[in-house]
Amino acid sequence: xxxxxxxxxxxxxxxxxxxxxxxxxxxxxxxxxxxGVFYLTLFLIVxxxxxxxxxxxxxxxxxxxxxxxxxxxLLFVFVMAMLLRTSFSDPGVLPRALPEEANFIEMEIEAAxxxxxxxxxxxxxxxxxxxxxxxxxxxxxxxxxxxxPPRASHCSICDNxxxxxxxxxxWVGNCVGKRNYRYFYLFTLSLSLLTIYIFAFNIVHVVLRSxxxxxxxxxxxxxxxxxxxxxxxxxLWSVVGLTGFHTYLISLNQxxxxxxxxxxxxxxxxxxxxxxxxxxxxxCEVLCGPTYPSVLDRRGVMLEDLSSPxxxxxxxxxxxxxSNPVSQTTKSSxxxxxxxxxxxxxxxxxxxxxxxxxxxxxxxxxxxPTSPNAVAPAVIKESSH
Amino acid sequence: xxxxxxxxxxxxxxxxxATKVFIQRDYSDSTICKFQTKFPAELDSRIERSLFEETVKxxxxxxxxxxxxxxxxxxxxxxxxxxxxxxxxCMETRYEKILxxxxxxxxxxxxKIYAPRGLLLTDPIERGMRxxxxxxxxxxxxxxxxxx
Numbered sequence: 457x458x459x460x461x462x463x464x465x466x467x468x469x470x471x472x473x474x475x476x477x478x479x480x481x482x483x484x485x486x487x488x489x490x491x492g493v494f495y496l497t498l499f500l501i502v503x504x505x506x507x508x509x510x511x512x513x514x515x516x517x518x519x520x521x522x523x524x525x526x527x528x529x530l531l532f533v534f535v536m537a538m539l540l541r542t543s544f545s546d547p548g549v550l551p552r553a554l555p556e557e558a559n560f561i562e563m564e565i566e567a568a569x570x571x572x573x574x575x576x577x578x579x580x581x582x583x584x585x586x587x588x589x590x591x592x593x594x595x596x597x598x599x600x601x602x603x604x605p606p607r608a609s610h611c612s613i614c615d616n617x618x619x620x621x622x623x624x625x626x627w628v629g630n631c632v633g634k635r636n637y638r639y640f641y642l643f644t645l646s647l648s649l650l651t652i653y654i655f656a657f658n659i660v661h662v663v664l665r666s667x668x669x670x671x672x673x674x675x676x677x678x679x680x681x682x683x684x685x686x687x688x689x690x691x692l693w694s695v696v697g698l699t700g701f702h703t704y705l706i707s708l709n710q711x712x713x714x715x716x717x718x719x720x721x722x723x724x725x726x727x728x729x730x731x732x733x734x735x736x737x738x739x740c741e742v743l744c745g746p747t748y749p750s751v752l753d754r755r756g757v758m759l760e761d762l763s764s765p766x767x768x769x770x771x772x773x774x775x776x777x778x779s780n781p782v783s784q785t786t787k788s789s790x791x792x793x794x795x796x797x798x799x800x801x802x803x804x805x806x807x808x809x810x811x812x813x814x815x816x817x818x819x820x821x822x823x824x825p826t827s828p829n830a831v832a833p834a835v836i837k838e839s840s841h
Numbered sequence: 842x843x844x845x846x847x848x849x850x851x852x853x854x855x856x857x858x859a860t861k862v863f864i865q866r867d868y869s870d871s872t873i874c875k876f877q878t879k880f881p882a883e884l885d886s887r888i889e890r891s892l893f894e895e896t897v898k899x900x901x902x903x904x905x906x907x908x909x910x911x912x913x914x915x916x917x918x919x920x921x922x923x924x925x926x927x928x929x930x931c932m933e934t935r936y937e938k939i940l941x942x943x944x945x946x947x948x949x950x951x952x953k954i955y956a957p958r959g960l961l962l963t964d965p966i967e968r969g970m971r972x973x974x975x976x977x978x979x980x981x982x983x984x985x986x987x988x989x
Binding site (some may be wrong): 531534537538541550551553554556557560585586587588592594602605606607620639642729730740741743744745746747749751753781 | 861863866868869870871872907908909910915916917918919921922925926927929934935936937940966967968969970971972974
């Protein structure tokens with residue numbers, strides 16, 4: 457009676473997340489669906505900078521100052537770091553409501569709306585909350601089955617509700633929201649500086665060299681200059697403009713989404729309840745505010761392996777029994793069968809809480825080598841007591 | 842066996858809807874993370890109002906501290922920016938440290954206060970910081986007793 461069959465399968469939560477995101481590096485990297493324009497951005501930045509380092513820098517380092525290429529490298533590294541941070545991080549996706557929460561909310565809505573006569577359209581699902589003496593309407597998201605928190609919006613490209621949704625940026629291949637807005641802003645700012653820097657030093661280089669060898673010869677010696685100037689010229693207008701626009705939004709503590717919709721345009725005496733009415737305070741909140749954690753727990757392990765658990769799994773296993781009662785009804789003899797149809801229900805907060813909060817930036821040791829994606833088999837424990 | 846099974850399933854199903862009580866977010870103070878301290882009617886017979894309120898207020902304090910914009914958050918922000926945020930790959934942010942404290946607090950509260958009353962408090966971070974939920978565990982213990 458002690459035959460034990462253990463099939464181990466490590467499925468991480470990112471594999472079962474709804475929405476249309478792309479994940480890489482076993483859940484460490486999270487991007488939007490369409491990545492083509494992002495590759496173009498990378499190509500333009502890396503390409504133009506490579507040309508600059510190859511053609512202009514040797515001359516400028518010798519004739520002007522070696523600090524010029526050094527500063528260019530620093531700026532380039534900063535731009536790339538900001539771009540990758542913006543593109544690869546979770547913008548602030550709100551997880552969808554689990555069935556119990558969705559039902560609870562449905563019951564609340566029905567209680568609030570009362571009886572709807574057959575044939576009549578049910579009233580729109582809106583909750584009113586008061587923020588800083590202003591009534592803000594919270595809309596219900598039919599896809600995510602939640603009332604969206606203030607400033608959250610549903611992105612149709614990524615099919616997720618994102619907190620403090622700004623916009624979906626194809627250039628970075630991801631949504632821009634609460635968690636990555638400051639990286640996005642620093643990216644546009646530093647890219648503007650880099651573009652201006654390269655543009656300016658291209659001109660300086662051409663002028664200096666033309667004095668020595670003449671204009672035509674200069675172009676022949678450094679053909680990359682023409683390309684760089686072209687790219688920089690067109691980039692300048694768009695990126696500098698975008699930086700200016702976002703600086704304006706930050707000073708008013710508004711999002712692009714709110715600006716486009718005209719939420720706080722002043723009609724009907726509606727004002728922005730989130731603004732501190734002070735430019736410095738607004739900038740500080742957006743740029744120097746706390747770094748919000750991801751609530752997605754992409755690298756959390758979904759199924760518990762009871763034969764060789766990680767320390768937090770072991771403590772979670774005992775509490776798992778008590779908080780996942782639905783699975784008990786199906787098998788009376790095996791007390792612990794993971795629940796396949798509510799994948800997010802698997803872990804209660806207690807043991808796993810500490811594991812979750814460090815999962816995004818840190819290395820997480822998987823309990824077993826990761827195996828390819830497959831339908832999760834059951835873990836059966838022997839039931840002789 | 843099949844009959845008892847069926848009855849137990851029904852009990853489970855009818856209890857499952859009433860199993861969880863959700864405490865929603867309080868948005869009166871703008872978008873900072875704060876939960877409503879209004880005592881829900883479903884918990885009336887299960888726990889004293891004062892204990893419940895204390896738990897939620899303490900949680901709100903923790904979140905308020907994590908999201909506070911002041912000297913420490915500026916320092917952390919500027920330092921991180923100066924290193925192109927690469928430092929976040931090795932260092933734990935203040936928010937993450939406080940989240941750890943919160944999960945330990947919730948564990949302690951469950952052990953001392955809620956488990957003896959047959960309730961289970963879940964960490965809001967699992968629900969996207971939208972709700973704090975109280976799960977009813979007594980039916981589950983009862984269920985186990987019947988089976989063995």
